[in-house]
Amino acid sequence: MQRCIVIGLGNFGYTTALTLYQAGIDVIAVDSQKDIVSYYKDELGVTICCDASNKEQLESLQINNFDAAVVAIGQNMTASILITMHLQDLKIKRLITRAISTDHAKILEKIGVDEIIYPEQDTAIKTANKLMMKNITDYLHISDEYSIIEIPAPEEFFNKKLAELAIPKTYNCQVIGIKYRSIAPDDQKDEKEFIIEQTIIAPNANDIIRKNCLIIVLGKTEDISRLQT
Amino acid sequence: MQRCIVIGLGNFGYTTALTLYQAGIDVIAVDSQKDIVSYYKDELGVTICCDASNKEQLESLQINNFDAAVVAIGQNMTASILITMHLQDLKIKRLITRAISTDHAKILEKIGVDEIIYPEQDTAIKTANKLMMKNITDYLHISDEYSIIEIPAPEEFFNKKLAELAIPKTYNCQVIGIKYRSIAPDDQKDEKEFIIEQTIIAPNANDIIRKNCLIIVLGKTEDISRLQT
Numbered sequence: 067m068q069r070c071i072v073i074g075l076g077n078f079g080y081t082t083a084l085t086l087y088q089a090g091i092d093v094i095a096v097d098s099q100k101d102i103v104s105y106y107k108d109e110l111g112v113t114i115c116c117d118a119s120n121k122e123q124l125e126s127l128q129i130n131n132f133d134a135a136v137v138a139i140g141q142n143m144t145a146s147i148l149i150t151m152h153l154q155d156l157k158i159k160r161l162i163t164r165a166i167s168t169d170h171a172k173i174l175e176k177i178g179v180d181e182i183i184y185p186e187q188d189t190a191i192k193t194a195n196k197l198m199m200k201n202i203t204d205y206l207h208i209s210d211e212y213s214i215i216e217i218p219a220p221e222e223f224f225n226k227k228l229a230e231l232a233i234p235k236t237y238n239c240q241v242i243g244i245k246y247r248s249i250a251p252d253d254q255k256d257e258k259e260f261i262i263e264q265t266i267i268a269p270n271a272n273d274i275i276r277k278n279c280l281i282i283v284l285g286k287t288e289d290i291s292r293l294q295t
Numbered sequence: 296m297q298r299c300i301v302i303g304l305g306n307f308g309y310t311t312a313l314t315l316y317q318a319g320i321d322v323i324a325v326d327s328q329k330d331i332v333s334y335y336k337d338e339l340g341v342t343i344c345c346d347a348s349n350k351e352q353l354e355s356l357q358i359n360n361f362d363a364a365v366v367a368i369g370q371n372m373t374a375s376i377l378i379t380m381h382l383q384d385l386k387i388k389r390l391i392t393r394a395i396s397t398d399h400a401k402i403l404e405k406i407g408v409d410e411i412i413y414p415e416q417d418t419a420i421k422t423a424n425k426l427m428m429k430n431i432t433d434y435l436h437i438s439d440e441y442s443i444i445e446i447p448a449p450e451e452f453f454n455k456k457l458a459e460l461a462i463p464k465t466y467n468c469q470v471i472g473i474k475y476r477s478i479a480p481d482d483q484k485d486e487k488e489f490i491i492e493q494t495i496i497a498p499n500a501n502d503i504i505r506k507n508c509l510i511i512v513l514g515k516t517e518d519i520s521r522l523q524t
């Protein structure tokens with residue numbers, strides 16, 4: 067993807083535009099508020115002040131030259147829906163619209179938006195799942211059944227090669243990463259503190275799990291819990 | 296984790312509390328607005344109306360009985376910071392605070408919050424990365440260097456076993472999933488449409504990649520792009 071238009075420069079829109087711009091994508095960042103547009107103009111490449119819900123103004127930006135559009139407007143549901151429909155009428159190649167409520171998401175689904183992002187809800191589910199897993203230091207939701215979690219390696223794995231442990235066969239999980247840690251040299255601390263010395267992602271069969279390692283495991287949630295001490 | 300207090304029932308807080316509650320966790324959902332508390336009282340288990348920035352009111356909830364607290368307040372940065380500090384003084388075991396801006400996140404970091412969630416920024420970075428990967432249908436950010444993406448299997452992989460392809464050796468990536476698809480039987484559509492027939496996560500060495508498959512690949516971003524046609 068080479069050219070992307072981001073409409074609405076609140077937190078979500080601004081960070082999306084900035085990330086794309088810093089990665090070398092041609093970004094057009096649009097907002098209807100003058101002071102917001104001038105505030106970001108040196109940071110985001112091309113910034114344009116216009117009311118994107120006005121179809122002529124949007125059309126003058128030559129929408130069919132863009133590879134993708136992100137409608138990042140939060141509070142104003144009407145504007146978000148109108149702009150989304152204008153972009154569809156102008157035959158935008160790829161469209162991502164941000165939802166600010168489940169009703170908003172339902173409407174966007176009904177009008178045919180394939181990619182809906184709902185920041186507050188998506189991160190809330192991720193946060194709740196992260197809280198519920200014991201011992202894990204990080205958590206990724208792959209699908210309803212599968213997750214990736216990072217856990218302290220069980221004692222029985224210490225000093226064994228991955229090939230010896232045959233984890234896919236025994237636990238129905240896949241180890242996709244190993245983090246080797248040592249204990250931080252601080253005798254005044256009463257809590258163990260670790261330093262991460264090395265992280266191996268996509269490990270080989272001959273890699274060895276050691277004491278204090280964290281292992282990053284992919285598998286069904288119920289299978290992973292069998293690995294947790 | 297068994298008992299969790301969620302303070303602030305906006306979109307983020309409400310979805311966090313609901314996800315925990317539906318998973319069987321004892322949730323105390325707190326908000327200072329009466330109508331919000333009564334709106335959610337049948338859905339969230341225990342709901343309490345109180346001003347959490349008032350330390351005595353917070354203390355009366357017996358904070359040391361909780362395993363974790365989530366401060367989900369968005370707009371009111373002062374309340375978010377005050378409540379966070381009260382919870383730290385009351386020795387909460389685990390604390391997650393939501394940030395609404397980079398300055399807010401900086402302050403939370405300085406006052407010692409280990410787990411900061413910034414929904415708008417986190418999903419924006421994920422959205423931008425998803426947009427930038429060509430052909431991919433989904434994307435997870437594992438770390439700054441590594442990602443997981445889902446891409447159409449390259450033609451040269453069709454009808455070969457994973458073991459034959461030796462992808463870790465050749466491409467420095469790991470295939471962690473295969474989605475088998477067939478073409479939807481709809482001759483009136485001019486665009487190909489696929490049905491997902493089967494998804495294998497954590498595949499075996501003998502699993503075969505076929506035409507129209509999507510493969511879920513873990514690896515360094517630059518290595519993954521070598522796999523994309």
Ligand SMILES: Nc1ncnc2c1ncn2[C@@H]1O[C@H](COP(=O)(O)OP(=O)(O)OP(=O)(O)O)[C@@H](O)[C@H]1O
Binds near residue numbers: 097139140142
């Ligand atoms: N019709 C429109 N055309 C262009 N920009 C618009 C239009 N309507 C709203 N905006 C802009 O969208 C931006 C984001 O909207 P919103 O008020 O929802 O921000 P926010 O809720 O702070 O977003 P975030 O949650 O991402 O921080 C605002 O800066 C606003 O000026």
Ligand SMILES: Nc1ncnc2c1ncn2[C@@H]1O[C@H](COP(=O)(O)OP(=O)(O)OP(=O)(O)O)[C@@H](O)[C@H]1O
Binds near residue numbers: 349367370
């Ligand atoms: N001191 C406080 N004690 C308890 N609840 C509070 C306090 N201050 C604010 N809240 C509540 O926090 C909730 C969420 O705050 P906020 O106004 O940021 O919602 P929001 O921006 O809509 O959140 P979201 O982005 O998650 O949708 C509100 O319902 C508000 O009543």
